[in-house]
Each structure stands twice: as structure tokens, then as C-alpha cells.
Amino acid sequence: MGGIVLACGTSIISPAVLARAGLEQHRIVPVPARPGKSDVDAELAKAADRSDGPGADVVVAGTDADLAAVALRLLRRDRLGVSVGYVPTARSACAALWGLPTDTERALRLAATEQPHGVPLIRDDVGGVLVGVGTLRRVDGIAYCDDDMVLRGTAHRIDVSPDTAGGPGLTVTLRYRRFGRQRRTVRGRAFAIGCEPTTPVLDGVARERTTERWTWYRHTEDLLLVRPG
Structure with missing residues (x-):
């Protein structure tokens, strides 16, 4: 080989x-x-x-x-x-x-x-891909996972990652307060947010520019990753 x-x-x-x-x-x-x-x-x-x-x-x-x-x-x-x-x-x-x-x-x-x-394989609307976790911190806006509104207002942190459970494609975890236990996890094919300027952190690397709109969505073809069966 x-x-x-x-x-x-x-x-x-x-x-x-x-x-x-x-x-x-x-x-x-x-x-x-x-x-x-x-x-x-x-x-x-x-x-x-x-x-x-x-x-x-x-x-x-x-x-x-x-x-x-x-x-x-x-x-x-x-x-x-x-x-x-x-x-x-x-x-x-x-x-x-x-x-x-x-x-x-x-x-x-x-x-x-x-x-x-x-x-x-998770893509974003500015031409990148995500293999681990994408994070938005201290957001204030409106967010949807597919057709469902999952946020109207503020959240301390939103994490998006590939769905490991065989679902539509991605997992979204919303944490509403920094030290609170209140959180929500949803799954879907796409996540989109419009918000006050925020800096996405993509696989551990902060984007150079802030953004007021961001989308992650599952690509039509998967990444072939060698992993435990």
C-alpha cells in the first residue's frame, strides 16, 4: 500500500x-x-x-x-x-x-x-470546511437549525460539529449563560445565524474578520475518514 x-x-x-x-x-x-x-x-x-x-x-x-x-x-x-x-x-x-x-x-x-x-463534511458560506468544532461566542441574534428557530436573543456560546449519531449532518449546542447549566442541543442539515458582529472560531482558529451572518451546512458528499468501526 x-x-x-x-x-x-x-x-x-x-x-x-x-x-x-x-x-x-x-x-x-x-x-x-x-x-x-x-x-x-x-x-x-x-x-x-x-x-x-x-x-x-x-x-x-x-x-x-x-x-x-x-x-x-x-x-x-x-x-x-x-x-x-x-x-x-x-x-x-x-x-x-x-x-x-x-x-x-x-x-x-x-x-x-x-x-x-x-x-x-461541514461547509460554511465563505468557502471553508469544518472537521471538528466551530464556535460562536457571546452572540445576540436569531438562529435557525433547518427550519426551526433555535435562538432569539443572546447566548454565551454556540458550538457546531459533525453529527456522530448518523443524523442529518451537524450537531448544534447552545449555552445560554456562562456559568449556568441551561443548554440546548439540536441536530439538522444546516445552521444559520444573523447577529451582532461576532468572530467565528473554526477548528481552533479564530477568523480574521467579524461577521454578522454565518451558515454551516452538510456537504452532499462525506469525508472518507479512517476510524474505528
Whole structure:
């Protein structure tokens, strides 16, 4: 089995570690954090579409934001048929969602031996994707999940993530007060909000600009993530 390991940012993966994990035929490709078109498209073009059998064609070693950046390039190239493994190098909401190991060797071994499964790929209305969690803090506005109004007024925090329960696509958790226990969780295909200016935090990275409108929605095709069955 051949493929590539994208070592993002300061991530270091050695050939010896790959060999112990069963990925000795994968090439290590160092790329910047949150790699873009010029960093990974040529490598992704060489990746094979999913064939039957275990293991990942592309392994991403880095943060949730790095994985999202690679997923976006696969989406843009119409290559979501490529199976992806993930080796988190920092605290990872994506790993927690899908039960992925956070130890490097264990994560590599899983990427080499487990089957890929489709997981919801969440897009936003400014051209990005979300693989872990997106957060809006201290919001004041009106929000909908599909056709249902889920907020009119203020909330301390809203978290949106892929739905792990096989539902329509995404999970929305609203926390109304900072120290209160009152919260609400809903599921749907899309979430949209109009509000006072707020800064979305996307897979751990704050957006550079504030926004008064934001939408997350499930893409029509899933991300093929190698994960425990």
C-alpha cells in the first residue's frame, strides 16, 4: 500500500515510526500549517480513489485546522473518494468526536489498518470546511437549525460539529449563560445565524474578520475518514 503522509507545520514523523505502524510504503511530505493549493494539490492529484480494503491513502499529521485545510483541497479537486487518516498533534475535537487515538504511533497504526467510513463534511458560506468544532461566542441574534428557530436573543456560546449519531449532518449546542447549566442541543442539515458582529472560531482558529451572518451546512458528499468501526 502506497500513499503520502502530510506532516503539517512543525509535525515530525520519522520513517522508522511509519515502518512500525505498517505505513513504510507511504512518503512523508512536509507542508506548512493549514496547507493550501500550492502546497498539496500536486500530491493529492497522485492519490488513488478509494479501493476496497483498509488503510488511508492520505494521512494528515497536524491539527484539526490542518485536516480541514486538506479536506478543503480534496473537496475543491473533487477527490473526496480519497481515504484520509488523521494523526492529531494537538488537542483535537475531531479525534474526540470519532474516537481517534491521540498517541502518534497508535494513530498511525489505525490509519494503516482500519477501514475508512464516511463522516459528515461541514461547509460554511465563505468557502471553508469544518472537521471538528466551530464556535460562536457571546452572540445576540436569531438562529435557525433547518427550519426551526433555535435562538432569539443572546447566548454565551454556540458550538457546531459533525453529527456522530448518523443524523442529518451537524450537531448544534447552545449555552445560554456562562456559568449556568441551561443548554440546548439540536441536530439538522444546516445552521444559520444573523447577529451582532461576532468572530467565528473554526477548528481552533479564530477568523480574521467579524461577521454578522454565518451558515454551516452538510456537504452532499462525506469525508472518507479512517476510524474505528
